[in-house]
Amino acid sequence: MDQRTKLPVVGMVGGGQLARMTHQAAIxxxxxxxxxxxxxxxxxxxxxxxxxxxxxxxxxxxxxFAEHVDVLTFDHEHVPGEFIEALEQSGIEVHPGAEALQFAQDKLKMRRRVGDWGGADQPRWAPVSTLDEVLEFGELPLVLKAATGGYDGKGVWVLRDADQAREVVEALASAGTPMLVEELVPLRRELAVLVARSKFGQASAWPVVQTVQEDGICVEVIAPAPELDEHTATTATAMAIALAEELGVTGVMAIELFESTDGRILVNELAMRPHNSGHWSMDGAVTGQFEQHLRAVLDYPLGDTSLRAPYTVMANVLGGEDGGPGIDERVHHLMARWPQIKIHLYGKEVRPGRKIGHVNISGDDLPRLREIAQAAAAYLQKGTFDE
Amino acid sequence: MDQRTKLPVVGMVGGGQLARMTHQAAIxxxxxxxxxxxxxxxxxxxxxxxxxxxxxxxxxxxxxFAEHVDVLTFDHEHVPGEFIEALEQSGIEVHPGAEALQFAQDKLKMRRRVGDWGGADQPRWAPVSTLDEVLEFGELPLVLKAATGGYDGKGVWVLRDADQAREVVEALASAGTPMLVEELVPLRRELAVLVARSKFGQASAWPVVQTVQEDGICVEVIAPAPELDEHTATTATAMAIALAEELGVTGVMAIELFESTDGRILVNELAMRPHNSGHWSMDGAVTGQFEQHLRAVLDYPLGDTSLRAPYTVMANVLGGEDGGPGIDERVHHLMARWPQIKIHLYGKEVRPGRKIGHVNISGDDLPRLREIAQAAAAYLQKGTFDE
Structure with missing residues (x-):
C-alpha cells in the first residue's frame, strides 16, 4: 500500500516496452x-x-524488489518458475502465478495441458528428441519448436528437407533443449484472442483480431479480424475465456491461433502478459490491455472491451539499418502527413529489426487504414514514403 | 537531446496533475x-x-533545471514573468514565452490586450483601486477580480452589497493587489474553447465545450457543448485561433467563455497550458490536450482533434471530508458498476474539495452520460451512490 495514494502498489519484473506502457496506464x-x-x-x-x-x-x-509491492507481475515470461514458486511460498501475491505461467513458458507443457483439457483444437504434435522421431511423426515440411525460451519467431523452425532438419534437431539436442514437432498447418491466416482474468475470476475478452507475421515477427494487427464469421468468433472467444479459467490465469493472456485453409481454429501459442497482438486496444478499445492487466492483477473489476471504432489497425515499427539518427525528423514528417495516427515509441536504442514502437489508426475504411499504418511504420523505419 | 532516444527533452515547471498527465502522454x-x-x-x-x-x-x-532540457514549459502560470524573460534571454526555448504568458498571468493586461485587439467580445470592465471606483463603474451586483494569482474561483468575488464590497476591496487594496471590476454577465451557461498553437504557427482547436462550475470550481465538462448553434461554434473557434496567433501562444491555450442570456459570447479568462476544460479530450478526442501540448511546444505538427464519440462528459473528482482512506475500495465498486468509465486519479493526498482526479465517459445518450459521470465523481468523493 502506498501511504501517499492509499492504493496498492504493483511491481513488474522486466523493463521492456510492455512495462513502459503498463506504467502509462497505471498513471x-x-x-x-x-x-x-x-x-x-x-x-x-x-x-x-x-x-x-x-x-x-x-x-x-x-x-x-517484491518487499515493497503488493502485487508482482511480469513484462515477460523468462523468470524461472522455481523462483516464482519461492516468491509465492513466502506470501507474495504473484499474478500470473507459477502454476499458470508454466504453460506460457514451456510449449511442451502447454500442448499436453491443452490436449488433456480438450476444450480447444491444436495442430497435431509430438515431443521429440531425435531426427528419427521427427521423421517418424510425418513427412516434411514440419514445424520444430524449442519448448522454452523462444519469442518473435526465435525457437521455431520450418523443417523443409532432411539436411536442414538434421542440422536444427542435432543442434537443439546437443544443447539439451526439449523439442516438439508439429504439423505445418495450411494457413488461411493467423488470429489472436486476448482475454483478461482477475484473481476473483472475472474474465473479459477483446474481439478476435487478425495478426500478420513476417519472418516470425508480428508486423500488423487488424481489430477486429475482418470477415470472421460470428460463430467462429464466438467459439474462439468462449474457448479463450474457458482456457484462462482452466489454467487459473490472472492478468492478460494472449492466445495466438491458426485459421487453417479448411476453417479449423487451432491454438498456436500462449502468452500470459500484455501482448503485441493487443497494442491496438490502447487506442481502439474503451479499455486497453495495459489498463486491463493492471485491473486484473489488482483484482479490480475489468473494464469495457468495446471497440471505439469499426476498425483499428496496428503496425509495428522496426528499427532501420541506419540506427535511427533521424527519428525525430521522421516523427515530424509522419505527424504532418497523417495527423490521425497514434504513435507509440518505446525509447529504445534503434537496432535493425528490433521493435522500437508501433502505430495505431482507427476508422471504417479498412484497406485505407492498412495502407496508412504500413506506410507509417515503414517510414519510421526507413525514412522514405513508399506507400 | 536525449542521446538514448535521439529525441528532444521537454521539461515542465510544476509537479501537479497537469504535469502528471503530460508525462503520461509523453511516454x-x-x-x-x-x-x-x-x-x-x-x-x-x-x-x-x-x-x-x-x-x-x-x-x-x-x-x-533548464540546463538539461531542449524545451521548457509549464504546469501552471505562477512562474514570475521576469524569470521567464531571463531564461529566454539566456537562449532557452520557453513555450509559452513570457510575452504571451503575461496575458494568462495578469487579468488586467489580458483585458487591455483583448480590448485593443478587438477580435473578441468581453464583459464591460475597468481597472479599480478603491470602492468609489467600483461603485462609479455601475450598480451592484458586480464582479471583482484580483488581477493576478487566482485559480479555481479564488481571486474572484461577486460584490452583492456595499458592505461586502467594501470589505473585499479594502482587503485587496491594503494588500496592494491590482484589481478590476466587471459587469456580472447574465449567464445562459459557460463555455470553453481549447486551441493549441505550435512554434511554427500551426493552430488547431477542439470542439467548443460547455463547462459547469460550482463555487468557482469546474465540476463538469460536456464535449461538444450541446445545442450550440453552428455559427456561434465556428465564430468562437475562429476567434480562439486568431487570439492564439495574436498573442503568440505556443502550446495549449484555454479560453473560458460566457454565453449570455442574450446570446453574446464573451471572453472570461485565459489559461496557457493544458486545462481542466480539456481533460475530456484524453478519452474523447483522437488527440488529447496533453499530447497536443507536447507536439506544440516540440514544434511537431499537431494531431487530429476529431471526436471519438458523439459526446464525452468529464466530471471532476473532489476530495471528500474523510481524507480518502477508502479510495481503493471506492475505485473497486465504481469499476464494477460502470466498466465503461475512464478513471484518472492524480495520486494526490485527499483534502476536502481538492481536485484529486476526474472521470470521462463517452457515448451518445447525453443525459445518461451526465448522470453517470456525476454519480461516479460523487461516489469517489463520498463513498455513496446518490445517482
Missing part, C-alpha cells in the same frame, strides 16, 4: 508502476519513477 | 517528461522518471 489509475529493470536505459526504466535495477534470474533481486 | 511519443517539482510527493513527481526538486520562484532552480 490514470492513480498508480505508479514499480519496475525491476536489468539496466537504467531499458524502455520502462526511462519513464517509470520507481525503478530498481536487478536481474530476473537472481532470486535475491526478485525478493528485494 | 507514447518516446519522451520522458522532466519535471521540476516543489516536493517529492507532488502528483507528477510520483510517476515521472526525471524529477528535480526545486522552486518555480527561485531563478537558480529554474536555470539549473
Amino acid at each position: 490514470a489509475l492513480g498508480q505508479s508502476l514499480k519496475v525491476l529493470s536489468a539496466g537504467p536505459d531499458e524502455s520502462a526504466a526511462l519513464v517509470a519513477h520507481d525503478v530498481e535495477l536487478g536481474s530476473h534470474t537472481e532470486l535475491a533481486d526478485l525478493q528485494r | 507514447a511519443l518516446g519522451q520522458s517528461l522532466k519535471v521540476l517539482s516543489a516536493g517529492p510527493d507532488e502528483s507528477a513527481a510520483l510517476v515521472a522518471h526525471d524529477v528535480e526538486l526545486g522552486s518555480h520562484t527561485e531563478l537558480a532552480d529554474l536555470q539549473r
